[in-house]
Amino acid sequence: MSAVRLTAPRGVADVLPQAAGAWQRVEAVARDVFRRYGFAEIRTPMFEATELFLRSVGEDTDIVAKEMYTFVDRGGRSVTLRPEGTAGVVRAYLEHGMNAGPQPVKLCYVSAPMFRYDRPEAGRYRQFHQMGVEVLGAAAPAADAEVIAAAHALIASAGLPDASVRLNSVGDATCRPAYRERLRDHYRPHLEALCPDCRVRFDRNPLRLLDCKQPQCAPFIASAPTLADALCDACRAHLDEVQALLTAARIPFELDPGIVRGLDYYTRTVFEVVHPTLGALCGGGRYDGLVEELGGPPTPAVGFALGVERLILALGERGVEAPAQAPEVFVACAAEELRADAFRTAMAWREQGVAAEVDLLGRSFRAQMRHADRLGARFVAVVGRSEAERGTVTVRDMGAGTQEEVEAAGAVAYLRQRLASAGA
RNA sequence: GUGGAUGUAGCUCAGUUGGUUAGAGCACCAGGUUGUGGCCCUGGGGGUCGGGGGUUCGAGUCCCCUCAUUCACCCCA
Numbered sequence: 162m163s164a165v166r167l168t169a170p171r172g173v174a175d176v177l178p179q180a181a182g183a184w185q186r187v188e189a190v191a192r193d194v195f196r197r198y199g200f201a202e203i204r205t206p207m208f209e210a211t212e213l214f215l216r217s218v219g220e221d222t223d224i225v226a227k228e229m230y231t232f233v234d235r236g237g238r239s240v241t242l243r244p245e246g247t248a249g250v251v252r253a254y255l256e257h258g259m260n261a262g263p264q265p266v267k268l269c270y271v272s273a274p275m276f277r278y279d280r281p282e283a284g285r286y287r288q289f290h291q292m293g294v295e296v297l298g299a300a301a302p303a304a305d306a307e308v309i310a311a312a313h314a315l316i317a318s319a320g321l322p323d324a325s326v327r328l329n330s331v332g333d334a335t336c337r338p339a340y341r342e343r344l345r346d347h348y349r350p351h352l353e354a355l356c357p358d359c360r361v362r363f364d365r366n367p368l369r370l371l372d373c374k375q376p377q378c379a380p381f382i383a384s385a386p387t388l389a390d391a392l393c394d395a396c397r398a399h400l401d402e403v404q405a406l407l408t409a410a411r412i413p414f415e416l417d418p419g420i421v422r423g424l425d426y427y428t429r430t431v432f433e434v435v436h437p438t439l440g441a442l443c444g445g446g447r448y449d450g451l452v453e454e455l456g457g458p459p460t461p462a463v464g465f466a467l468g469v470e471r472l473i474l475a476l477g478e479r480g481v482e483a484p485a486q487a488p489e490v491f492v493a494c495a496a497e498e499l500r501a502d503a504f505r506t507a508m509a510w511r512e513q514g515v516a517a518e519v520d521l522l523g524r525s526f527r528a529q530m531r532h533a534d535r536l537g538a539r540f541v542a543v544v545g546r547s548e549a550e551r552g553t554v555t556v557r558d559m560g561a562g563t564q565e566e567v568e569a570a571g572a573v574a575y576l577r578q579r580l581a582s583a584g585a
Numbered sequence: 586g587u588g589g590a591u592g593u594a595g596c597u598c599a600g601u602u603g604g605u606u607a608g609a610g611c612a613c614c615a616g617g618u619u620g621u622g623g624c625c626c627u628g629g630g631g632g633u634c635g636g637g638g639g640u641u642c643g644a645g646u647c648c649c650c651u652c653a654u655u656c657a658c659c660c661c662a
Binding site: 168171222223224227228245275277279280281282283284285286289290291293358372374375422439440441442443444466467468469470471472493494495496522524525526527528529530531532533534535538541543545546547555557559562564 | 586614615616617620621622623635652653654655656657658659660661662
């Protein structure tokens with residue numbers, strides 16, 4: 162018996178009933194898009210061996226360096242609450258021999274919880290949720306374009322039709338190391354003038370230099386050699402083909418050399434869908450080296466992940482709201498001795514698919530009416546003495562304020578017809 | 586992780602230069618005669634004033650610490 166009031170841990174949020182409708186709507190849209198694009202659902206564990214993330218996400222990334230929920234379990238194993246979804250999917254792909262079946266393997270996940278020990282702010286939580294896809298075993302640009310198309314379709318169908326895609330290429334093992342050195346050469350004479358963060362980036366992750374927002378660093382970004390110019394022929398051709406396919410499919414995008422992404426495993430295509438204030442709604446790209454890095458055969462792959470909380474926040478700003486859940490009919494009893502009849506009626510109607518509510522507090526008839534109104538019930542069915550004698554119920558339309566006495570046996574059919582015609 | 590702001594009922598907030606049993610609106614529950622909601626009226630439940638320590642005869646009100654929320658930065662979904 163503790164006297165302290167328990168609250169949710171920092172950075173986690175309850176999805177309350179008023180908000181759950183928005184989640185269900187977004188999830189339904191995602192499942193529909195993923196089905197149409199041919200992605201099969203996979204559900205992987207929320208925690209994995211720490212080693213998996215060290216090897217996939219990259220030890221020099223912020224995620225691994227300071228954001229992982231890592232602990233030692235009772236067996237002495239180091240495990241980590243997953244900070245992102247791709248590593249676990251790739252692990253499962255290999256563990257279950259999916260690389261031995263028909264390729265490519267197209268997988269998706271919906272509202273999968275992820276964990277990062279970050280400072281919470283609007284649209285950022287320590288437990289957050291992603292929906293995304295992975296295409297494993299496809300090297301052609303069509304796979305990149307399909308993944309980008311799916312991301313765009315998901316966001317557009319959810320209610321943000323004008324969301325635009327930012328596209329870039331980070332090169333591959335052939336051209337990226339050379340570019341990295343060219344970038345270092347460019348920055349080396351100016352180290353003193355850079356912001357402290359960028360001095361660290363210079364050593365640890367030079368590509369991120371291009372991502373800096375400090376005014377003092379802007380001139381060096383502007384004059385830096387661009388990755389696009391440094392791409393090898395194969396990467397260049399790949400990027401060109403992705404663009405051609407997106408254009409052919411009328412998917413709006415723009416090239417953005419500043420898109421670098423925070424995970425080490427990306428090769429060639431990287432992309433984001435960005436919101437003006439919430440940052441990236443969705444991010445993804447190709448990761449041709451990751452499967453091999455995790456012990457599998459060389460396997461090209463590409464995917465994206467979308468932040469559910471951010472998408473819902475963005476939808477809310479646009480006024481896209483899901484209606485609250487309300488009963489279709491409230492069964493009110495007008496006489497004490499008929500409570501069992503009202504209860505039985507509600508249960509029978511529920512069996513037949515009607516969202517029926519019934520009093521649980523022993524309220525007076527008047528109070529039941531008031532409660533039905535506050536719940537937003539479309540109809541109230543009155544079970545009273547005179548109705549009981551006649552084998553009827555009185556169905557009141559709470560919006561119109563009109564009511565009608567109907568045969569009890571045909572009441573469900575009557576309700577269905579009224580709900581279908583005047584409804585919504 | 587770095588700075589700033591905020592923290593009184595479920596929600597939005599008031600609370601006078603520190604002074605008796607801490608308030609309002611909304612929300613919730615019940616009534617307003619015997620079977621009808623929305624408006625209105627009456628009544629009721631609900632707060633260790635985020636938590637801890639200190640100053641004081643006395644603290645929601647002042648000081649310190651802590652926790653949480655939020656904004657900017659960093660990073661990202």
